[in-house]
Amino acid sequence: EAQVTQNPRYLITVTGKKLTVTCSQNMNHEYMSWYRQDPGLGLRQIYYSMNVEVTDKGDVPEGYKVSRKEKRNFPLILESPSPNQTSLYFCASSLRGLVGDTQYFGPGTRLTVL
Amino acid sequence: AQSVTQLDSHVSVSEGTPVLLRCNYSSSYSPSLFWYVQHPNKGLQLLLKYTSAATLVKGINGFEAEFKKSETSFHLTKPSAHMSDAAEYFCVVSGNNQGGKLIFGQGTELSVKP
Numbered sequence: 001e002a003q004v005t006q007n008p009r010y011l012i013t014v015t016g017k018k019l020t021v022t023c024s025q026n027m028n029h030e031y032m033s034w035y036r037q038d039p040g041l042g043l044r045q046i047y048y049s050m051n052v053e054v055t056d057k058g059d060v061p062e063g064y065k066v067s068r069k070e071k072r073n074f075p076l077i078l079e080s081p082s083p084n085q086t087s088l089y090f091c092a093s094s095l096r097g098l099v100g101d102t103q104y105f106g107p108g109t110r111l112t113v114l
Numbered sequence: 115a116q117s118v119t120q121l122d123s124h125v126s127v128s129e130g131t132p133v134l135l136r137c138n139y140s141s142s143y144s145p146s147l148f149w150y151v152q153h154p155n156k157g158l159q160l161l162l163k164y165t166s167a168a169t170l171v172k173g174i175n176g177f178e179a180e181f182k183k184s185e186t187s188f189h190l191t192k193p194s195a196h197m198s199d200a201a202e203y204f205c206v207v208s209g210n211n212q213g214g215k216l217i218f219g220q221g222t223e224l225s226v227k228p
Contacts, residue, residue, distance in 0.1 A: 031214055040123075042204060042218030043158075058215060090157065097214030100146035100165040105158040 002027045004106035006091050012112045013081055021076045021109050023091030029104075031097030032074040036060065036087040037108075043090060049074055050097055081113040116141045118207050120219035128227045133177075133192040135222045137205030140186065146208035147188045148216070149179055153201045161203075164188065175199070200226045 004025045013019055025032065033048040035058075045058030049068040063085055065077040074093075078085060089109045094101040121136040139145060149161040162173025169181040179190045188205060205219040 033214070033216075035216075035218075040220055042220050043216070044218070045215050048215065092216075094214060099143075099208045099214065100163070101208075101214055102148075102160055102163060103214070103216060104160075105150075107157040 002104070004091055004093055004104050006089075006106040006109050008109060009107060010110050012114065014114050015082055016080050018077070018079050019081060019111075020078075021089060021091075021111070023074045023076065023106060024072050025074075025091075025093040025104070026072065027093060027095075027104065028071065029093040029095055030071070031094045031101070031103075032068065033058070033092045033097075033103070034064070034066065034074070034076050035090045035092065037090060038087055046076070046089075048097070078111075081111075083113050085111065086113050087111060116143075116145065116207050116217050118205050118217055118219040120203075120205050120222045122222050123220065124223045124225070126225040126227065127195045129197055130194050133190070133195045133199065133224065135190040135203050135205075135224065137188045137190065137219060138186050139188060139205070139207050141207060147179075147181060148206040148208070149173065149177070149188075149190050150204045150206060151201050152204065152221075158204070161190070195224075195226045197226050197228065200224055 030051045034046040035043040037043045047066040049055045091106040092103040094103045117140045119138045147164045150158040162171045164181045172178045
């Protein structure tokens, strides 16, 4: 089944403790992206990747890192999480990241930083 | 710059009555427009998309949307609501810049009363 998977689905952590949220897709998509969802704000892009070893900042990149060493994986790294990063995170992928390409979303990761 | 405004944060309808979720967009380019649905504790699912072909777009589960350039609108409709339609709906425009970024509206929560 074609899908985007994320792990973990739920995570509670404390301020400053490094964490990684994994994202993997099995559709051979070149483009991958991370979004965060906050009430009343919709989804906002954190980082994106047009292909392996190519990443760039989205609208809200502060406090996050990403890497794209393999085509299928795009982990999101919070090196020193803070409470304002408490949010629902979505990973997405599309074939090439072109205008009009459908983006497929993972199930989401709910992160709480205490 | 591109933006999306969903005109209602919450819409409530009775089962069997029509659904109208309103969306206006702003874009300097010919936009690609999407509607995504998010059921409680679920990821985002594509309902339909417009990419400069037919202005009336049919999607899954009986939903459709009409692209009106003169009104810069992309409203989502369904003739008869079902209880399972209760969810949050996002109107989305695809940015015409490198990155394939999706720009989300704030979301409209649809409630369906028996």
